[in-house]
Amino acid sequence: MILLGAPGAGKGTVAKGLVDHVGVTHLSTGDMLRAAVKAGTEVGKQAQSFMDRGALVPDEVMVALIAERVSQDDCLSESGANRFLLDGFPRTLPQADALDERGLGPQAVIYLDVPTDIIVRRLTGRRSCPDCGTPFHVDFKPPKADGVCDVCEGTLVHRADDQEGPIRKRLDTYTAQTAPLVQRYADVLLTIDGNQAPGAVLEAVLAAVTGRSPE
Numbered sequence: 001m002i003l004l005g006a007p008g009a010g011k012g013t014v015a016k017g018l019v020d021h022v023g024v025t026h027l028s029t030g031d032m033l034r035a036a037v038k039a040g041t042e043v044g045k046q047a048q049s050f051m052d053r054g055a056l057v058p059d060e061v062m063v064a065l066i067a068e069r070v071s072q073d074d075c076l077s078e079s080g081a082n083r084f085l086l087d088g089f090p091r092t093l094p095q096a097d098a099l100d101e102r103g104l105g106p107q108a109v110i111y112l113d114v115p116t117d118i119i120v121r122r123l124t125g126r127r128s129c130p131d132c133g134t135p136f137h138v139d140f141k142p143p144k145a146d147g148v149c150d151v152c153e154g155t156l157v158h159r160a161d162d163q164e165g166p167i168r169k170r171l172d173t174y175t176a177q178t179a180p181l182v183q184r185y186a187d188v189l190l191t192i193d194g195n196q197a198p199g200a201v202l203e204a205v206l207a208a209v210t211g212r213s214p215e
């Protein structure tokens with residue numbers, strides 16, 4: 001499965017819900033890249049300047065990263081079939097081609113549809129815990145103590161690319177390079193209204209994917 005949607009559409013939150021309810025391995029290229037930057041790996045060094053200014057990391061770097069990751073055991077079901085959820089990949093038509101060339105075309109593409117003005121509000125107020133990944137928002141989901149994660153007491157961060165300039169750049173890049181994937185995947189597209197409370201979005205996604213609601 002692939003999760004498709006603008007930055008801030010709620011892909012990470014839906015992914016967490018799908019992991020809990022459907023039991024699928026979650027592959028977030030943004031998380032993988034941020035971990036690589038933190039660890040100072042070669043990929044991290046290549047990616048950091050693109051990420052900080054809200055630009056896309058080159059396709060060949062991304063395709064190599066995903067190809068290596070999906071070959072690991074946790075991306076296969078017991079019967080040996082591919083079983084994983086891509087979040088943030090593909091983001092360009094060549095990345096989608098690379099999946100097809102490897103026989104990894106998606107069975108379903110979950111498209112989270114959210115109006116642009118809502119996306120901008122969500123992204124500017126977004127904060128997250130670098131230790132456990134829990135997302136917060138200064139207005140919509142503030143932590144109990146300012147700047148501190150409710151779950152693990154980590155220090156919340158405001159991502160460098162969640163500042164106004166990079167946000168505008170990321171949305172332009174999304175429109176130009178990623179939005180065409182909606183057409184590309186028309187045959188397997190499940191369009192979900194992402195402009196609802198997180199629980200309602202997850203419920204709609206689960207209903208579309210499995211035909212059942214969260215317990």
Ligand code: AMP
Pocket residue numbers: 007029030031033050051052054055056057058062087088089090091092095161170
């Ligand atoms: P995300 O957390 O998904 O918003 O990703 C953060 C940043 O990582 C993006 O703004 C890009 O710079 C980079 N990135 C993540 N996934 C990809 C991808 N599939 N192709 C190119 N760049 C990516």
